[in-house]
Amino acid sequence: MHTVIFGRHLASMNRDLPPDIFHIATGSSEPIYRQMIEQLRRLVAGGQVKGGDGMPSVREVATALGVNPMTVSKAYSLLEGEGLLARRRGLGMVVAEREAQFHDHAARLLLLQPNLERIAVEAKQLELEPAAVIAMLADMLK
Amino acid sequence: MHTVIFGRHLASMNRDLPPDIFHIATGSSEPIYRQMIEQLRRLVAGGQVKGGDGMPSVREVATALGVNPMTVSKAYSLLEGEGLLARRRGLGMVVAEREAQFHDHAARLLLLQPNLERIAVEAKQLELEPAAVIAMLADMLK
Amino acid sequence: MHTVIFGRHLASMNRDLPPDIFHIATGSSEPIYRQMIEQLRRLVAGGQVKGGDGMPSVREVATALGVNPMTVSKAYSLLEGEGLLARRRGLGMVVAEREAQFHDHAARLLLLQPNLERIAVEAKQLELEPAAVIAMLADMLK
Amino acid sequence: MHTVIFGRHLASMNRDLPPDIFHIATGSSEPIYRQMIEQLRRLVAGGQVKGGDGMPSVREVATALGVNPMTVSKAYSLLEGEGLLARRRGLGMVVAEREAQFHDHAARLLLLQPNLERIAVEAKQLELEPAAVIAMLADMLK
DNA sequence: GTGGTCTAGACCACT
DNA sequence: GTGGTCTAGACCACA
Numbered sequence: 001m002h003t004v005i006f007g008r009h010l011a012s013m014n015r016d017l018p019p020d021i022f023h024i025a026t027g028s029s030e031p032i033y034r035q036m037i038e039q040l041r042r043l044v045a046g047g048q049v050k051g052g053d054g055m056p057s058v059r060e061v062a063t064a065l066g067v068n069p070m071t072v073s074k075a076y077s078l079l080e081g082e083g084l085l086a087r088r089r090g091l092g093m094v095v096a097e098r099e100a101q102f103h104d105h106a107a108r109l110l111l112l113q114p115n116l117e118r119i120a121v122e123a124k125q126l127e128l129e130p131a132a133v134i135a136m137l138a139d140m141l142k
Numbered sequence: 143m144h145t146v147i148f149g150r151h152l153a154s155m156n157r158d159l160p161p162d163i164f165h166i167a168t169g170s171s172e173p174i175y176r177q178m179i180e181q182l183r184r185l186v187a188g189g190q191v192k193g194g195d196g197m198p199s200v201r202e203v204a205t206a207l208g209v210n211p212m213t214v215s216k217a218y219s220l221l222e223g224e225g226l227l228a229r230r231r232g233l234g235m236v237v238a239e240r241e242a243q244f245h246d247h248a249a250r251l252l253l254l255q256p257n258l259e260r261i262a263v264e265a266k267q268l269e270l271e272p273a274a275v276i277a278m279l280a281d282m283l284k
Numbered sequence: 285m286h287t288v289i290f291g292r293h294l295a296s297m298n299r300d301l302p303p304d305i306f307h308i309a310t311g312s313s314e315p316i317y318r319q320m321i322e323q324l325r326r327l328v329a330g331g332q333v334k335g336g337d338g339m340p341s342v343r344e345v346a347t348a349l350g351v352n353p354m355t356v357s358k359a360y361s362l363l364e365g366e367g368l369l370a371r372r373r374g375l376g377m378v379v380a381e382r383e384a385q386f387h388d389h390a391a392r393l394l395l396l397q398p399n400l401e402r403i404a405v406e407a408k409q410l411e412l413e414p415a416a417v418i419a420m421l422a423d424m425l426k
Numbered sequence: 427m428h429t430v431i432f433g434r435h436l437a438s439m440n441r442d443l444p445p446d447i448f449h450i451a452t453g454s455s456e457p458i459y460r461q462m463i464e465q466l467r468r469l470v471a472g473g474q475v476k477g478g479d480g481m482p483s484v485r486e487v488a489t490a491l492g493v494n495p496m497t498v499s500k501a502y503s504l505l506e507g508e509g510l511l512a513r514r515r516g517l518g519m520v521v522a523e524r525e526a527q528f529h530d531h532a533a534r535l536l537l538l539q540p541n542l543e544r545i546a547v548e549a550k551q552l553e554l555e556p557a558a559v560i561a562m563l564a565d566m567l568k
Numbered sequence: 569g570t571g572g573t574c575t576a577g578a579c580c581a582c583t
Numbered sequence: 584g585t586g587g588t589c590t591a592g593a594c595c596a597c598a
Contacts, residue, residue: 029596031574032573033574057585067574070576071573074573074574076586078365089457089458089586090584091583091586092584092585109268112265112278119261123254124283125181125185125188127189130284132247133254136255140259141262173373174597210598211598216597216598313581317588317589326548326551332553341570342571352589352590355590361572371571373597374570375569376571377571399545399548403545404566406541407567409474410535412472413531414567418560420535420538422556425559494583571596573595574593574594575592578589579587579589580586580588582585582586583584583585
């Protein structure tokens, strides 16, 4: 799969992530490449994926997901532009060391904040009881 | 705020709604017409807008929002197809009497459910403490 | 080409830039989309293109340059991600207002700095006389 | 800096070059093998490296730079094809005697010319004052 | 009309 | 083997 000829040249590459780290909802209106981007962002922020981890190759992911390699490539490129992935030319992509630091709990919570705010606005427009909304969310989080 | 342009004295004290009942985030990735549709649905379900209320004209809304009249027209047409608005020939759109009934609290909560579920999924991927997420939402709902 | 139906809906759109603002060296090893990106960055920094200016459409540029629309689209998308362009959905791209501010002379000089530093390193490795290098550059800048 | 590993006493006091004569920017978009080629060309033209000097082995350079030996080998092969390096069977590569002559100052300046022209073009697109550009370069060349 | 997404396939550069 | 670039063409959503 990824034959290493000279062991020491990828000192920073920890492990190769499996091609099935991405889970795509093909029915969703959200573009495939965008689903991939947001998933990887969360995986990194949550610590499931660490800096230096070797990403599965574009072709591997493409076959695993049954999508066109260009679609995967687009996601990778955008993640590279974002600083989350780094290219090892001729070798593949790795999770960037600097950017992919653990976010602490507070930082991760901040990532959810804008989405929570949207919920709050909608709940108010619906004139819902705060307690009922909170109870529903609490139930889902179990 | 609620300036009445043409006093329309009909049965059951209904009002003419102002052109600024919609609040559009032009920067959002959500289409304008869809923002309008969902806002009106919530306003009706929450009771801020009642059956028989007169909608502002396409042109009024378009200028108030700085949006293409075609976009407003599209939203109105879809809401009409949905049964939430009704066309009164020569008089413009009014909120439909039959469809636009108060939803009770449980029904309104159901409208929020899918969005809450998205939040729950994201919170789990971020490995957030349920208590922290709930506390944040509770704070926003005050 | 760009028929405006209702004049007031694009208050911030100053003028439509011609499709030939880009000059592509097809022989270059530098990718087409990257040439476009760097050219627009410089045009904005230099003030030749201002915030609010309407970009020519993807299809116009593509035919003017004789390249695939997707190539132009890629450049536009990356420039949007960079904040230099903004999408007006259904209407096309405009130069972003916030990002596309005049750079003053000092700021523009900073854009050239890294490239100049590369030159300096190379000149030293070639053990060139500073005066000769400077004279050559001065001649080219006339 | 110039540590001699194996004293090789041949005609015309030539040295063994250290494995760290190359300085690679792995983050650069310029390919590693190309960086190596251009650096060696400049070092030879500038006289820091002379005909007959012994190049460090592929393996030495690869480990010193943390680069794949194939990459170093590719650079060496291309430099050999160019005539700048020569293969001494069983002894490794040496800098070629015939090709690796001092370039006089004018010839070396010519090597820098294309890069300077790129700078000039960019400076014009940025509408920079020639004097300011020249001053900045002069400062760097000190 | 606008841009966005995805597919299929070819070719290239780098390691 | 790796990713990058470009083309050609189809389909969609938005205004």
